[in-house]
Amino acid sequence: MYLGAVVKLVLNTHDLNNERAEEIRRVPLIYRDEQGNWRVFEEAVAVSGVMIKHWHFAYMVTLGLREGVPFCDYCKKLEAIRVPSETAGSELELITRCAGEDIHGFLRAKPSLRRESLVRFSWMLPLLNEEVVKTFGLPTPFRVLQHSRNVREIPEGAPEEVKQAQMPYPRSYAGGVYGFVSTLDLEHIGYSFTNAEAIGNDQRALRRKIAVQAYVPMLTGAIGSSLARALPVSDVLEVLVIVSDKPIPAPVHPIYPNYLDENLNLYNSVSKAMRANITIYLWSKEKKVKEKEEEQFKLLLAKSPAEAFADVVKSLEKE
Numbered sequence: 001m002y003l004g005a006v007v008k009l010v011l012n013t014h015d016l017n018n019e020r021a022e023e024i025r026r027v028p029l030i031y032r033d034e035q036g037n038w039r040v041f042e043e044a045v046a047v048s049g050v051m052i053k054h055w056h057f058a059y060m061v062t063l064g065l066r067e068g069v070p071f072c073d074y075c076k077k078l079e080a081i082r083v084p085s086e087t088a089g090s091e092l093e094l095i096t097r098c099a100g101e102d103i104h105g106f107l108r109a110k111p112s113l114r115r116e117s118l119v120r121f122s123w124m125l126p127l128l129n130e131e132v133v134k135t136f137g138l139p140t141p142f143r144v145l146q147h148s149r150n151v152r153e154i155p156e157g158a159p160e161e162v163k164q165a166q167m168p169y170p171r172s173y174a175g176g177v178y179g180f181v182s183t184l185d186l187e188h189i190g191y192s193f194t195n196a197e198a199i200g201n202d203q204r205a206l207r208r209k210i211a212v213q214a215y216v217p218m219l220t221g222a223i224g225s226s227l228a229r230a231l232p233v234s235d236v237l238e239v240l241v242i243v244s245d246k247p248i249p250a251p252v253h254p255i256y257p258n259y260l261d262e263n264l265n266l267y268n269s270v271s272k273a274m275r276a277n278i279t280i281y282l283w284s285k286e287k288k289v290k291e292k293e294e295e296q297f298k299l300l301l302a303k304s305p306a307e308a309f310a311d312v313v314k315s316l317e318k319e
């Protein structure tokens with residue numbers, strides 16, 4: 001089974017993309033608006049796919065450790081240093097030992113061995129929102145605020161680094177309507193590409209389940225840096241989960257107008273072209289859409305954002 005996911009949400013006062021000290025990550029963006037015109041912005045606040053992938057990994061490890069899924073010592077510490085050089089073992093041995101290596105991939109320098117990640121993420125990018133652009137001139141407003149640590153007392157003659165503890169420091173906060181997409185190859189979880197062998201079926205089923213469940217804590221935007229003081233103030237707008245028995249292209253990103261209809265058309269045509277059985281679970285706060293059941297293509301409405309994923313977990317359990 002192959003999965004695609006699309007999440008669209010409002011995020012306010014976040015610092016998710018603070019990937020280096022004092023820097024808020026910004027990228028140039030090209031939009032096509034609903035009239036078909038090109039709109040170009042020199043910078044928009046964005047969160048990298050690397051950042052989002054890390055959080056999928058972290059939630060997956062946390063879930064898996066409760067269910068008896070094995071992880072190596074690095075993955076248990078949520079360190080994505082997968083398979084240092086000179087580590088012995090074939091691909092099958094390495095993925096048997098650690099579900100992190102299995103699902104999120106690894107690169108061992110010596111002896112050379114590479115496994116691609118089975119889960120992939122786009123950048124989380126802001127949508128073109130005319131109200132936001134009219135007010136701020138940018139797709140994402142951001143502000144730099146000064147913080148200071150409250151140290152009760154600094155003793156006289158304290159070392160310089162202690163004296164500096166009360167120095168103000170700047171932090172950037174941003175807001176916007178955001179979206180990201182993801183794909184997950186559930187078919188090859190627990191499968192070694194180098195020798196075409198697989199780990200046991202029960203373990204594969206457990207790993208498939210946690211890989212899907214790991215998306216759920218991400219739905220409200222707990223997927224970046226500075227969560228302790230800038231957990232995003234979020235409102236989930238739309239969630240699409242696509243499952244297919246054959247490989248599928250990545251979903252159309254929500255930054256494009258009519259991305260919902262475009263995705264429905266895309267996967268309907270893919271089901272015909274590939275003779276694939278495709279089901280889309282949709283939850284939307286914004287759009288009324290009717291369920292659809294054709295021979296190989298189904299569009300079903302989920303009752304809540306998390307239930308779109310719960311429905312997939314249920315269908316995995318039936319397999």
Ligand SMILES: [Zn+2]
Nearest residue numbers: 072075098100
């Ligand atoms: Zn590992």
